Amino acid sequence: MPNVKKLMENRKAVSEVVGEVLLTSIAVLLVSSIGIFISTYDGATDVPHTQVREWMNTGSDTVYLEHSGGEFLEVENLEIVININGQRYVYPRARVYSNINNNSNWQLGDRITINTSREWGIDIESDDEIQVFLVDSPSKQIIQYLTVSSGEGAISGWITPSSARDTSGGTATPLDVYMEGDGISTSYHAPGSSDPSKFEEFSFGGTPALWGLFPGDNVTDVTLKIVYRVEANSCKDIKLKIYDGSPIGNWHEENIPVQTEFAEKSINLYPYINNTEDLAKIKVQLVAVENSAVSADKRLNVDYMAIYAN
Incomplete structure (x- = not known):
């Protein structure tokens, strides 16, 4: 006749093992679901926080932009817009790449040199009003805008x-x-x-x-x-x-x-x-x-x- 006591003990052990396996499986599925949700969630656009230093040389009709701190900027998502005395110009993205050795990111210390005469036939003077907008293309928001003018009263408050x-x-x-x-x-x-x-x-x-x-x-x-x-x-x-x-x-x-x-x-x-x-x-x-x-x-x-x- 079977040993009933031993059989009951074995059944109890199997039940505990099966229970642990089921709980582990449920936990794994929950963690996987959360991971998939997080990885596919499209959150709000985060505009980069960057500092850029600007200056100009009127003798060579050149505006200089130098990355001086903060996050790197992906060139693919960057638009540089320049207002010169009320006229709006967009600096070609291909030129941005060539300024930073065709790197995909504008990094600390990288300098972009914009020759307004060569790009748009504009000779700049010391009293010209020049503003530069760094625009995050996906969100259409301004990362930073810069006043390059050296004329008196260029910054009005x-x-x-x-x-x-x-x-x-x-x-x-x-x-x-x-x-x-x-x-x-x-x-x-x-x-x-x-x-x-x-x-x-x-x-x-x-x-x-x-x-x-x-x-x-x-x-x-x-x-x-x-x-x-x-x-x-x-x-x-x-x-x-x-x-x-x-x-x-x-x-x-x-x-x-x-x-x-x-x-x-x-x-x-x-x-x-x-x-x-x-x-x-x-x-x-x-x-x-x-x-x-x-x-x-x-x-x-x-x-x-x-x-x-x-």
């Missing part, structure tokens, strides 16, 4: 947005609003009724040091300058929304008038933005509603936007 986005189906980039009258502007498509999810939003760099202000400094004046128009009176109820940074962050609204030609409007932001913490987190949004009585495209265009603070 007016800071333009470092990032911009449009959720209305239109377009908005920092380059669209950097310079007034350059022929490029944003395009906001007004919805049929009030919809706070459809907006254009502009951010200003995240550091009061852009205005020469530091934590604890008194802020006495914050002014927004905006140049905009509504095509053929096709939008109404235009609102400017301002985000402060303290104590918990709030949105404030101001109505701005409809105007069918590009014109400048200055808005005092000091009632909302009155300390360095506010300046560090300031964002501006534009929203509007279509004018159904007009058959034209329901668009609002922003040609220029900047903030002055002291």
